[in-house]
Amino acid sequence: MIKKPNRLPSSLDSELIIKDARRELELAMPSRRLFGKRALTLGGLSLLSGCEITDNESVNRMLTKISRMNDGVQAWLFDPDKLAPTYPASMITRPFPFNAFYGEDEITEVDGEAYRLSIKGLVANKRAWTLPELRRLPQTEQITRHICVEGWSAIGRWGGVPFAGFLKHIGADLSAKYIAFRCADDYYTSIDMATALHAQTQLTLTYDGEILPPKYGFPMKLRMPTKLGYKNPKHIASIEVTNTYPGGYWEDQGYNWFGGA
Amino acid sequence: MNAALPASPPSPTATVHPVWLRLTHWINAFAVVIMILSGWRIYNASPIFPFLFPKEWTLGGWLGGALQWHFAAMWLLAINGLAYLAINLLSGRARRKFFPLRPAAVLHDFLQALKGKLQHASLDQYNAVQKLAYLSVIADLILIVVSGLAVWKSVQLPLLRELMGGFDNARIVHFFAMNFLVLFIVVHIVMVALVPRTLLAMLRGR
Numbered sequence: 001m002i003k004k005p006n007r008l009p010s011s012l013d014s015e016l017i018i019k020d021a022r023r024e025l026e027l028a029m030p031s032r033r034l035f036g037k038r039a040l041t042l043g044g045l046s047l048l049s050g051c052e053i054t055d056n057e058s059v060n061r062m063l064t065k066i067s068r069m070n071d072g073v074q075a076w077l078f079d080p081d082k083l084a085p086t087y088p089a090s091m092i093t094r095p096f097p098f099n100a101f102y103g104e105d106e107i108t109e110v111d112g113e114a115y116r117l118s119i120k121g122l123v124a125n126k127r128a129w130t131l132p133e134l135r136r137l138p139q140t141e142q143i144t145r146h147i148c149v150e151g152w153s154a155i156g157r158w159g160g161v162p163f164a165g166f167l168k169h170i171g172a173d174l175s176a177k178y179i180a181f182r183c184a185d186d187y188y189t190s191i192d193m194a195t196a197l198h199a200q201t202q203l204t205l206t207y208d209g210e211i212l213p214p215k216y217g218f219p220m221k222l223r224m225p226t227k228l229g230y231k232n233p234k235h236i237a238s239i240e241v242t243n244t245y246p247g248g249y250w251e252d253q254g255y256n257w258f259g260g261a
Numbered sequence: 262m263n264a265a266l267p268a269s270p271p272s273p274t275a276t277v278h279p280v281w282l283r284l285t286h287w288i289n290a291f292a293v294v295i296m297i298l299s300g301w302r303i304y305n306a307s308p309i310f311p312f313l314f315p316k317e318w319t320l321g322g323w324l325g326g327a328l329q330w331h332f333a334a335m336w337l338l339a340i341n342g343l344a345y346l347a348i349n350l351l352s353g354r355a356r357r358k359f360f361p362l363r364p365a366a367v368l369h370d371f372l373q374a375l376k377g378k379l380q381h382a383s384l385d386q387y388n389a390v391q392k393l394a395y396l397s398v399i400a401d402l403i404l405i406v407v408s409g410l411a412v413w414k415s416v417q418l419p420l421l422r423e424l425m426g427g428f429d430n431a432r433i434v435h436f437f438a439m440n441f442l443v444l445f446i447v448v449h450i451v452m453v454a455l456v457p458r459t460l461l462a463m464l465r466g467r
Contacts, residue, residue, distance in 0.1 A: 055322075063329040070332055077417050084416045145428060147415065150324065151307035153428055226416050254325035256332065261416040 067256050074258040080194055084225035084261070087143045092208065093154035096146075098215045099229060101187065101249065107214045108185035108235050115219050120240035121180075124171025131219050135205060137161045137169070142200055144225035146232070147261050149250075158223045159206035164197040172241045180246035181222060184235035189248035191224070191231060192258065200225050203236075228259040277384045277462045282354075285345040286463060292341060293402075293442065295320060295334035300439060302327030309436055332413075339406060346399075362392045384462050398445045401438055408435040 098104050117129040141159040167174065174197065180190040195201060204223040205212055212218045217234025224232055230250045240246070251257045278286075298320035305313045306324040321327025349355040366389035373379045374390060387395065411421040411431035425431035453460050461467075 063326075063333055066333040066336070067329055074414075077414065079417060082417060082419070085419070147428060148307065149328070151303065151309075151432060250325070254323075254329060256328065261414065 064254075067254075070256060071258040074256075074260040075192060075194065078192075078194055078226070078260055080198055084144050084200055087145070087155050089143060089157065091155050092143060092157055096156045096207070096216070097152070097154055099148060100185070100234070102185070104215065109214055110184050110219055110235055112219050117220065117236065118238040119170055120238055122173035122176045122241040122243070126170075131205075134161060134203065134220065137166065139205070140202065141206075142202065142223070142225065144200065144223075146225070146229055148229040149255060149259070157208045158202060158204045159209070160202045160204040160220070160223065162199070163201040163203055163222070164199070166203055167196060167241075176241045177243045178241075178246055180240040180242055181233040181236050182238040182240075183233050184237045187233055187235070187249050188246070189231055189233050189251065190246035190257075191222075191227065195224060195226055195260075198224070198226055226261055228261060230255060231259040275385065276466045278466050279354075280466065281348050282345075283463055283466060285341055285348075288337060288341045289345065292334045292338040293446075295330055296338055297439060297443065299327040299330035299334070303331060304436070309433060335409065338402075342402060342406070358387060359392045359396050362389060362396070367393050384459060394445065394448070398442065401441045401445070405435065405438040405442065408432075408438055411435075 098107075100107075112131050115131050117134065119126045119128065138161070139159055140162055141157065143155060143157045145153050145155050147153045167179075174193065176193060178190050178192065179196045180188070182188050200223075202223040204217070204221045205219070207213060207216045212221065217236075220236050221234040222232055222236060230248075248255075248257065251259075298318065301314035302316075302319035302321045303324065305316075305319065319327065321330045370379060370389040374388075379388060379390075407421055408425050408431050410418055411425040412428065412435055415422045415428040415431065422428060422431065425434050
């Protein structure tokens with residue numbers, strides 16, 4: 001029922017490496033780069049940017065610790081009542097960019113009829129949800145900016161179920177710390193409860209008025225204009241309410257966990 | 262610690278740079294180098310213009326690593342910068358060192374410098390070009406922090422976001438402010454190389 005793309009287990013940022021390589025091919029200026037390389041070696045500055053510092057275990061531990069501290073700062077900075085800006089339909093980015101940790105030809109295809117959203121953890125009603133059931137819940141729409149950790153941004157139009165209402169409907173423990181998401185494309189991530197209850201956090205079922213296409217996460221994704229793109233999982237298979245830190249696909253490799261905008 | 266208070270003509274042994282100034286200068290230099298090198302790596306993940314920074318010149322190894330460096334060193338840059346500004350303004354040093362500053366004096370000193378005639382009678386007193394350069398780079402660092410905050414927290418800090426002309430524009434402002442900083446550093450290092458005793462003064466105070 002769920003066709004998973006064939007991939008090597010990705011211990012590193014394979015997608016980013018491919019992207020880097022692609023850019024190198026498009027943009028590389030060999031002579032200038034070689035000159036730069038030599039100038040830098042002459043200056044002995046390579047020590048500053050070389051592997052020594054980046055690979056040092058204690059330095060990485062310190063950086064990870066500061067990143068967790070920044071999670072706390074961002075949670076403190078997060079205003080549950082502050083809304084991300086919304087835009088007119090004329091400002092929607094077309095085509096809206098596809099982005100994932102795999103290529104566009106490897107998009108996971110989920111069978112909508114067989115789809116069951118499973119509910120786990122600190123929830124009163126753990127009954128699984130079918131797609132028609134989700135579509136029958138009250139829906140809202142938003143035209144908001146999606147900000148990628150890489151730096152680009154794009155404006156899109158998403159429709160679906162406000163997540164706060166859904167969590168209350170299933171009797172989730174709203175005092176729990178985390179919501180963890182597991183996805184059909186093997187992606188996983190997690191968010192804080194404050195953001196989960198934010199008015200613009202949405203279980204997204206449509207894009208631009210149409211059923212959410214596979215490239216944007218069919219049958220359902222999570223949309224949060226208050227967080228960076230990698231915090232917005234696609235092809236969601238399960239939702240778990242928990243007090244145990246769940247981490248995430250990119251977060252476990254070094255991306256900041258809170259990832260707020 | 263002897264704060265420089267040049268009421269009388271400074272003696273050769275008088276302190277040019279007090280300890281707090283030397284300390285904040287070198288902490289700032291360290292933080293700025295980390296911010297620029299990791300920033301170049303972050304830029305490369307989604308370049309604004311059709312060029313990339315050579316990988317060998319960047320810090321962090323990959324985007325996630327560069328972001329960790331950037332968001333760690335930002336604390337050093339901001340806290341150290343605030344301490345520098347506070348002491349500089351409250352002690353009256355900023356006013357004594359950087360003012361008065363008149364356009365005619367800047368032009369005059371700039372032309373003198375081009376002719377190689379600018380005298381360094383005393384390291385204790387900045388010429389008009391120095392005054393302008395240092396004030397500009399302080400303003401530039403403030404702009405870097407403000408535009409950086411607008412990029413980092415564009416939803417939570419709407420005032421800064423609008424001030425910078427939106428999220429995408431804040432990135433462009435951040436990028437050009439970095440360019441100005443790099444330009445300053447290059448000129449600064451060249452000038453120090455031409456007048457090496459300025460480096461001694463920034464290390465031992467006189």
